[in-house]
Amino acid sequence: MSMDPSLVAESPGAVPGGSGRTAGPGRGSTGGAGGSRSAAGRGFAKYVLAKLGGAAVSLLMVVFSAFFLFRVLGGDPVDALTRDVPTTPAERAALRERLGLDQPLSLQFVHYLQGVLTGDLGQSYQYQQPVTSLIGARLGATVLLTGTALVLAVSLGLWIGTRAGWRQGSTFDKVQVGVSLTLWSAPTFWFGMIVIMVFARYLGLFPINGMVSPYTPDAFWPQALDTLHHLVLPALTMTAVIYAQYVLVMRSSILDEKDADYLVTARAKGLRDDDVRRRHAVPNALLPTVTLVFLQLGGVVGGAILTETVFSWPGLGLLAYQALRIPDLPLLQGTFLFFSTAVILANTAADVVYRFLDPRVRHS
Numbered sequence: 015m016s017m018d019p020s021l022v023a024e025s026p027g028a029v030p031g032g033s034g035r036t037a038g039p040g041r042g043s044t045g046g047a048g049g050s051r052s053a054a055g056r057g058f059a060k061y062v063l064a065k066l067g068g069a070a071v072s073l074l075m076v077v078f079s080a081f082f083l084f085r086v087l088g089g090d091p092v093d094a095l096t097r098d099v100p101t102t103p104a105e106r107a108a109l110r111e112r113l114g115l116d117q118p119l120s121l122q123f124v125h126y127l128q129g130v131l132t133g134d135l136g137q138s139y140q141y142q143q144p145v146t147s148l149i150g151a152r153l154g155a156t157v158l159l160t161g162t163a164l165v166l167a168v169s170l171g172l173w174i175g176t177r178a179g180w181r182q183g184s185t186f187d188k189v190q191v192g193v194s195l196t197l198w199s200a201p202t203f204w205f206g207m208i209v210i211m212v213f214a215r216y217l218g219l220f221p222i223n224g225m226v227s228p229y230t231p232d233a234f235w236p237q238a239l240d241t242l243h244h245l246v247l248p249a250l251t252m253t254a255v256i257y258a259q260y261v262l263v264m265r266s267s268i269l270d271e272k273d274a275d276y277l278v279t280a281r282a283k284g285l286r287d288d289d290v291r292r293r294h295a296v297p298n299a300l301l302p303t304v305t306l307v308f309l310q311l312g313g314v315v316g317g318a319i320l321t322e323t324v325f326s327w328p329g330l331g332l333l334a335y336q337a338l339r340i341p342d343l344p345l346l347q348g349t350f351l352f353f354s355t356a357v358i359l360a361n362t363a364a365d366v367v368y369r370f371l372d373p374r375v376r377h378s
Contacts, residue, residue, distance in 0.1 A: 062366060069362045076354040080347045081126050087341060091115065091139050094340045113139060126347070135351070136344030140336070145348035148333060155225055156329035160318050162245060163252035168307055170253070171260020176299075178261065179268030180291050191265070194258035206251045206324035213247060220247050223326035248325040252318065256310065263306055267299035274298075301371055308364030311356075 092110050101109075110116045114125065129136055135145035174194075178187040197205070214222045221227065221244050230240040271277065272295065280290045322331035330349060337345035 058369070061369060065362050065365050069358050072358045073355060076351060076358070077127070077130055080350045080354070081123055083350070084341060084343055084346045085119070089341050091340050091343060095139060130351070135348035138337075138345045139342045140340055141342075141345070145344050148345065149330065149348055149352055152328060152330045152333045155327060156318055156322070156331065158241075159245065159248055159252065159322070159327055159329060162249045163256065164307075164310060166249065166253040167257035168260055168303075171257045172264050172300075172303060174257075175261040175264025175303075176268055176291065176296055179265035179272065179299075180295070182269060182272070187265075190261060194261040197254050198258035198262070200255065202251065202255050202320040203324050205254060206248075206321060209247050209251050210324070220244070222247075225328050244327075248321050248327050251324070252321050259306060259310075260303060263302050264299065267302050268295060271295045271299045301368070304371060305364050305368055308360050308367065311360040311363075 091113065092106055092115065095109065096106060107116070114122060117125075126136070128134075133146070135149075137143070138145055138148055141148060174190050178190045181187050210222055213219050225244050226237060226240050227244075230236050268291075274295075277290055277294055280294050281287075285293075318327075318329060319331035319334055321327065322329045323335045326332065330352065334346065334349040334353075336342075337349060
């Protein structure tokens with residue numbers, strides 16, 4: 015990590031100031047550097063507190079909107095839950111009372127706020143289980159899918175984007191830009207169905223849906239291998255859709271750095287072209303990509319809804335889709351809160367990390 019230029023600039027000035035002290039130049043230099051570090055620490059603390067304050071305000075708005083947003087969607091949960099079951103008006107009224115839907119909206123909102131403040135997101139209408147338990151049970155599947163797709167997309171995008179930008183105008187560059195733009199604009203559900211038709215229906219290489227086959231032996235390795243087998247198609251779909259962003263961002267960053275003076279100096283020293291790209295251009299071009307990675311850490315969790323729905327992958331995305339069909343209001347509110355919190359925390363983490371990586375942010 016590069017040293018803070020403000021510290022570099024202020025340290026020499028601290029030595030003369032320290033020389034006036036009876037303790038001698040060495041002690042004065044240490045005190046000046048310590049003062050600079052203390053000021054930098056206070057500035058960093060203010061910066062982090064400001065970001066945390068902004069995140070808290072955003073979370074508060076999400077908590078309020080999560081309650082009212084799904085009330086305007088329409089649809090009666092009691093109608094959906096009793097659709098295939100003959101029920102009397104008395105039974106429907108009892109069910110409405112048990113779900114708390116007979117209470118005024120203001121009272122429902124008060125109960126919702128009390129639950130959020132105590133970590134209780136309510137009881138799912140359709141599963142009859144706590145929402146927090148349902149989210150916890152499905153979180154692992156979503157992290158496995160989105161984590162795998164994100165690692166593959168970042169690795170592939172950085173590698174292709176770097177070489178495409180470094181060889182601007184070449185056939186490789188033109189092909190990769192065209193493929194990236196096509197995949198980036200392709201709807202996820204459409205690409206998922208194409209993948210299913212080619213690799214599952216016609217070639218028969220991978221299963222169509224689910225996470226584990228029912229006939230798989232209940233042992234670690236058979237279960238792990240079967241899960242990886244099921245993971246291939248949904249992970250391939252998510253990777254193909256999101257890796258293009260990294261290609262285009264990294265290519266653009268490399269083009270900005272390509273003609274910089276420090277690269278001309280590096281070439282003048284006799285460094286090979288590959289060394290100039292790898293050791294000098296790529297580290298400076300990574301900053302926008304790092305920001306994008308942090309932003310997508312939260313975004314891909316919510317973005318997995320379409321992929322998990324197409325492949326029936328038992329994660330949070332499929333859970334949110336199933337809740338939307340009822341509508342299961344407590345479950346919808348809980349998943350919405352979880353997705354939004356993930357995005358807000360990832361954005362806050364990106365702001366803090368970016369301050370470490372880019373000296374211009376510290377000076378601003």
